[in-house]
Amino acid sequence: MLVSDFHYDLPPDRIAQEPLPVRSQSRLLLLNRAAGRWEDRLFPEFPELLRPSDLLVLNNTRVFPARLYGHRSGQQAQPNSPHNPAAHEFLRGRIEVLLTRQGAEDPNEWECLVRPGRKIGVGEKLLFHSPESQPGDPPELEAEVIERGAFGERRIRFARVPDFFAGVERIGHVPLPPYIHRDDDRTADREHYQTVYAQRRGSVAAPTAGLHFTPEILNHVRARGTEVAEITLHVGLGTFQPVRTEKVEDHKLHREWYDIPAGAARAINDAKAAGRRVVAVGTTTVRTLEHAARLAGGKQVEAGSGEADTFIFPGYQFRVVDAMLTNFHLPESTLLMLVCALGGKELVMKAYRHAVEAEYRFYSYGDCMFVD
Numbered sequence: 001m002l003v004s005d006f007h008y009d010l011p012p013d014r015i016a017q018e019p020l021p022v023r024s025q026s027r028l029l030l031l032n033r034a035a036g037r038w039e040d041r042l043f044p045e046f047p048e049l050l051r052p053s054d055l056l057v058l059n060n061t062r063v064f065p066a067r068l069y070g071h072r073s074g075q076q077a078q079p080n081s082p083h084n085p086a087a088h089e090f091l092r093g094r095i096e097v098l099l100t101r102q103g104a105e106d107p108n109e110w111e112c113l114v115r116p117g118r119k120i121g122v123g124e125k126l127l128f129h130s131p132e133s134q135p136g137d138p139p140e141l142e143a144e145v146i147e148r149g150a151f152g153e154r155r156i157r158f159a160r161v162p163d164f165f166a167g168v169e170r171i172g173h174v175p176l177p178p179y180i181h182r183d184d185d186r187t188a189d190r191e192h193y194q195t196v197y198a199q200r201r202g203s204v205a206a207p208t209a210g211l212h213f214t215p216e217i218l219n220h221v222r223a224r225g226t227e228v229a230e231i232t233l234h235v236g237l238g239t240f241q242p243v244r245t246e247k248v249e250d251h252k253l254h255r256e257w258y259d260i261p262a263g264a265a266r267a268i269n270d271a272k273a274a275g276r277r278v279v280a281v282g283t284t285t286v287r288t289l290e291h292a293a294r295l296a297g298g299k300q301v302e303a304g305s306g307e308a309d310t311f312i313f314p315g316y317q318f319r320v321v322d323a324m325l326t327n328f329h330l331p332e333s334t335l336l337m338l339v340c341a342l343g344g345k346e347l348v349m350k351a352y353r354h355a356v357e358a359e360y361r362f363y364s365y366g367d368c369m370f371v372d
Contacts, residue, residue: 052225065172117152
């Protein structure tokens, strides 16, 4: 299967650059697999599309400001240059570090992406200052590069500080995707690029299908009798790393940490045993449930934590997930391949072309699709 089979043309003006003023007022493309057709709907109608017997599963991961801007040791930004990190003006050692995955054995170690990666070698010291810092002030955080990978990937080790994440919260930036061509708003984006049910800090990208929910819509879902469960998958490099192989089967996903609480596992297994639908909110939830079921060797999941790397593309036999709410994804991406696996490649690609023509808003801050 070729990666190019999952290409579609998208005009740049279809890519949402800002969130809607009211997050729930997005459009929803209902994909009816049984009928082989789609309908243009609105997201506030989503609770009515669920069955009272359904189990809706959410990913409650919380995004942290994982994009850091700093300098290589011994170098400073050009004098009088504006503090505009999102412009990517790498002046005299200016670097961007996107934290993607915390080390399991040493929490001070992180996997990350570095720009410009080509110049940053093992042993390099990286310094991160507060935007309000003055010349001569000590850095807020300091790290050393301890391992070099391909395509800008690095492993770094931060010097110990009393509260690492407090420092990151002070100096970090919301890791907006590269197709959003604007500076992050340190106040607004920290609210909008986060689900209303986010709890467990650890993601470097939002599980975007959940961005449409409000407390009122979740209350409506529960009021109809639909059960809701929560799991966690911390979105990392595996979600947004591009596919660099020609054949789909040759691509390997990066691992992402997940946790399925005992209550959620019980709710999922009870639903499957009773023949009720499990509806996943987002590709992250799908990957978590399917990976856990694959490890368990059947159509049930076990409670516990682990690292998911199950790559889902057409031909995959789903064990747990019966339906899915998802945003629209990049051409030739692993996320689009997952949607095609569940919805059927031909039908999904036709629906995408309709969404382009109907001027749906695409990607993280865009509209959504319900694969029913």
